[in-house]
Amino acid sequence: MTARVAPEQVRTVACVGAGVIGGGWVAYFLARGYRVRAWDPAADAEARLRTLVDTAWPALTELGLAPGANRDNMTVTSELADAVSAADYVQESAPEQLDLKRRLLADIDAATPDHVVIGSSTSGYGMTEMAADAVGGHRLVVAHPFNPPYLIPLVEVVGGTRTAADVVTWTAGFLRHVGKSVIVMDQEVPGFIANRLQEALWREALHMVANGEATPAQIDASITDGPGLRWAFHGPMLTFHLAGGPGGMAHMLDHFGPSLLSPWTRLDAPELTPQLRGSVVAGTEEAAGEKTIADLVRERDRRLVDVLRVLGKVPGGS
Amino acid sequence: MTARVAPEQVRTVACVGAGVIGGGWVAYFLARGYRVRAWDPAADAEARLRTLVDTAWPALTELGLAPGANRDNMTVTSELADAVSAADYVQESAPEQLDLKRRLLADIDAATPDHVVIGSSTSGYGMTEMAADAVGGHRLVVAHPFNPPYLIPLVEVVGGTRTAADVVTWTAGFLRHVGKSVIVMDQEVPGFIANRLQEALWREALHMVANGEATPAQIDASITDGPGLRWAFHGPMLTFHLAGGPGGMAHMLDHFGPSLLSPWTRLDAPELTPQLRGSVVAGTEEAAGEKTIADLVRERDRRLVDVLRVLGKVPGGS
Numbered sequence: 333m334t335a336r337v338a339p340e341q342v343r344t345v346a347c348v349g350a351g352v353i354g355g356g357w358v359a360y361f362l363a364r365g366y367r368v369r370a371w372d373p374a375a376d377a378e379a380r381l382r383t384l385v386d387t388a389w390p391a392l393t394e395l396g397l398a399p400g401a402n403r404d405n406m407t408v409t410s411e412l413a414d415a416v417s418a419a420d421y422v423q424e425s426a427p428e429q430l431d432l433k434r435r436l437l438a439d440i441d442a443a444t445p446d447h448v449v450i451g452s453s454t455s456g457y458g459m460t461e462m463a464a465d466a467v468g469g470h471r472l473v474v475a476h477p478f479n480p481p482y483l484i485p486l487v488e489v490v491g492g493t494r495t496a497a498d499v500v501t502w503t504a505g506f507l508r509h510v511g512k513s514v515i516v517m518d519q520e521v522p523g524f525i526a527n528r529l530q531e532a533l534w535r536e537a538l539h540m541v542a543n544g545e546a547t548p549a550q551i552d553a554s555i556t557d558g559p560g561l562r563w564a565f566h567g568p569m570l571t572f573h574l575a576g577g578p579g580g581m582a583h584m585l586d587h588f589g590p591s592l593l594s595p596w597t598r599l600d601a602p603e604l605t606p607q608l609r610g611s612v613v614a615g616t617e618e619a620a621g622e623k624t625i626a627d628l629v630r631e632r633d634r635r636l637v638d639v640l641r642v643l644g645k646v647p648g649g650s
Numbered sequence: 651m652t653a654r655v656a657p658e659q660v661r662t663v664a665c666v667g668a669g670v671i672g673g674g675w676v677a678y679f680l681a682r683g684y685r686v687r688a689w690d691p692a693a694d695a696e697a698r699l700r701t702l703v704d705t706a707w708p709a710l711t712e713l714g715l716a717p718g719a720n721r722d723n724m725t726v727t728s729e730l731a732d733a734v735s736a737a738d739y740v741q742e743s744a745p746e747q748l749d750l751k752r753r754l755l756a757d758i759d760a761a762t763p764d765h766v767v768i769g770s771s772t773s774g775y776g777m778t779e780m781a782a783d784a785v786g787g788h789r790l791v792v793a794h795p796f797n798p799p800y801l802i803p804l805v806e807v808v809g810g811t812r813t814a815a816d817v818v819t820w821t822a823g824f825l826r827h828v829g830k831s832v833i834v835m836d837q838e839v840p841g842f843i844a845n846r847l848q849e850a851l852w853r854e855a856l857h858m859v860a861n862g863e864a865t866p867a868q869i870d871a872s873i874t875d876g877p878g879l880r881w882a883f884h885g886p887m888l889t890f891h892l893a894g895g896p897g898g899m900a901h902m903l904d905h906f907g908p909s910l911l912s913p914w915t916r917l918d919a920p921e922l923t924p925q926l927r928g929s930v931v932a933g934t935e936e937a938a939g940e941k942t943i944a945d946l947v948r949e950r951d952r953r954l955v956d957v958l959r960v961l962g963k964v965p966g967g968s
Contacts, residue, residue, distance in 0.1 A: 352895050364965070391951040395964050428909070456914055478876045479893055483954045485963060486876035511965025513875035521863045523914030526872035528858065529851045532915040534886050536850035541929050542920040545839045548933030552885025554844035557831035558796045558804035560881030565961055567870025567878065568852050575797055577670050591746070596774055596841030597850040599917035602860040611859050615866030633709040636801045638960040643883055643953060645803060646713050647682070647829025 336447045337420050339506035343367060346419035348412065348440055350377050353453050354425030355384035356481035358406060361423075363389075363482065364510050365398035367405045371415035378408040388482045395483075413443040421506060423475065425453040433457060437472060438465040449499055449506075451475030451489075455527055458520035459492030469494030473503050476524055477512075485513035488524040529568075536597050557645070565635045566628075569616045574632060578625050581616040585609050654765045655738050657824035661685060664737035666730065666758055668692075668699040671771050672743030674799035676724060677706035679741075681800065682828050683716035685723045689733035696726040706800045713801075731761040739824060741793065743771035751775065755790060756783040767817050767824075769793030769807075773845055776838035777810030787812030791821050794842055795830075803831035806842040847886075854915050875963070883953045884946075887934045891943070892950060898943050899934040903927050 345361045347354050350372035358381060361368050370381060385403055409415050416422050422444055426436050433454060440450055450472050452462060463469040473491050478484035487507050491500045504514045523531055540546040562571050576584030592601035602608060620628060640646055663679045665672050668690035676699060679686050688699060703721055727733050734740050740762055744754050751772060758768055767789050770780060781787040791809050796802035805825050809818045822832045835842060841849055858864040880889050894902030910919035920926060938946060958964055
């Protein structure tokens with residue numbers, strides 16, 4: 333068995349599945365200077381993929397291409413083995429169907445050299461269930477990106493029960509090296525983290541439309557002109573850390589905790605036990621690091637001004 | 651009864667309650683060139699309020715002050731009647747306690763000239779229950795801002811059963827004139843729109859912390875480096891309109907609809923009936939307006955590049 337190449341020595345990436353997500357990965361890896369070998373069973377896969385890469389390229393160019401980045405570094409092949417056999421890393425982005433993922437991951441595993449890590453873009457399945465048919469379950473890992481993968485930094489990395497710990501570490505290291513913002517999860521949870529949060533919001537939105545409480549346009553405006561402006565730089569925890577004034581998250585939970593019992597959404601809240609309160613306060617303070625509430629308020633205001641200006645959302649006034 | 655002044659003729663605004671939200675309103679109205687009369691029962695209210703306005707002023711200055719805007723246009727008084735009797739509009743931002751709001755709104759109503767509209771910053775109560783003790787229920791209306799009110803444009807406007815239709819219209823007109831992004835809701839729903847969506851996400855986040863599925867820092871990173879980057883300009887509806895490729899929201903619902911049954915969050919989804927599917931597709935297409943999916947993809951990429959650059963989230967690369 334050949335030793336795994338170091339994350340910074342990866343030169344060739346195979347992208348299996350070249351739809352919106354897989355094609356987005358192709359564009360990203362090309363922009364970071366990699367050779368990409370892509371496979372997709374669709375007859376017009378290559379044409380669609382080239383269009384997708386061309387669409388993404390201006391944005392990637394504006395953010396700055398890595399040395400040697402070139403759209404010509406892409407090879408599209410109709411043989412799966414031809415795509416993965418020479419790769420230092422494989423990213424699977426097939427449609428979100430469990431049977432299909434299972435079969436495909438087993439096929440990829442069979443055709444890929446033993447030392448190569450295989451990541452899956454699945455948006456919600458755990459690797460334990462997806463790896464069921466694959467021999468090499470130890471090197472199969474979830475690496476879940478967000479749309480468009482060529483611009484959104486987040487990738488959630490989590491293994492299944494058979495995934496080797498060093499495979500999780502290697503994947504996180506490689507994707508960070510490539511410029512991604514990586515969250516390594518300790519346990520498999522359906523939907524991982526961001527999709528669970530996003531899905532809760534989305535389901536509440538669907539309930540509101542179903543009940544005639546809000547239109548799709550109102551739902552979108554309520555986010556883009558409201559909390560969405562903060563979420564690009566402060567997550568829900570830091571946001572509420574600032575909502576309580578100088579007392580921070582502790583004051584916020586003690587003060588607004590009762591609103592968890594309010595019918596403000598269809599999702600019941602957990603009981604705010606002293607333990608949960610402690611975890612949220614400690615974790616938020618750890619996330620805030622050295623920054624005081626006053627620092628965070630200044631940071632929030634500076635970034636909000638930047639975001640408002642760059643998006644043209646400056647108050648018109650009288 | 652004196653006639654209501656036109657929205658563009660308002661000169662003096664009373665802000666009742668000068669904490670984080672009320673003080674934020676004060677700063678915003680001052681920056682838009684209004685005279686502000688503020689009342690708060692706290693002994694150190696004036697000092698805290700001046701600090702809050704001073705903290706907000708640099709950001710407001712950078713976004714552009716209205717002609718005549720001046721921090722000296724603020725008067726802090728210890729008499730409620732003194733604050734509201736000369737106002738053309740009253741914004742109440744007292745702590746979120748129903749009894750307190752009821753009593754205070756009745757007091758404000760009694761001390762404010764008949765023709766003046768009184769808005770409440772409540773983050774979740776309906777005006778029907780808050781106006782219970784007030785004589786002038788017809789001119790009481792919810793005008794719910796987001797923190798910080800001096801930078802976040804959104805204000806949700808919704809009346810109670812006694813609120814006059816023209817009061818809702820006037821309030822929306824005045825706040826739009828002042829530079830706010832206003833959503834007028836047809837019916838009272840606890841938490842209105844944005845807080846319901848935000849609260850669903852927040853509750854799912856608390857469940858994840860309670861179950862050891864994610865830390866507060868992971869939750870924040872999953873939003874700020876993931877979907878939060880899009881939500882500053884495309885809401886959940888337009889986001890999913892783009893997730894399905896050229897087929898848009900219709901394709902997305904038909905394709906990913908089954909994931910509504912997945913355990914991706916603790917909130918159950920509504921049944922995706924043909925009627926709900928129709929409302930979501932039609933409403934999203936209306937929100938998209940003339941823009942094709944390709945237009946929206948270009949818009950998304952351009953804005954994502956702008957937001958990533960202004961926040962310094964550019965991939966480091968190798």
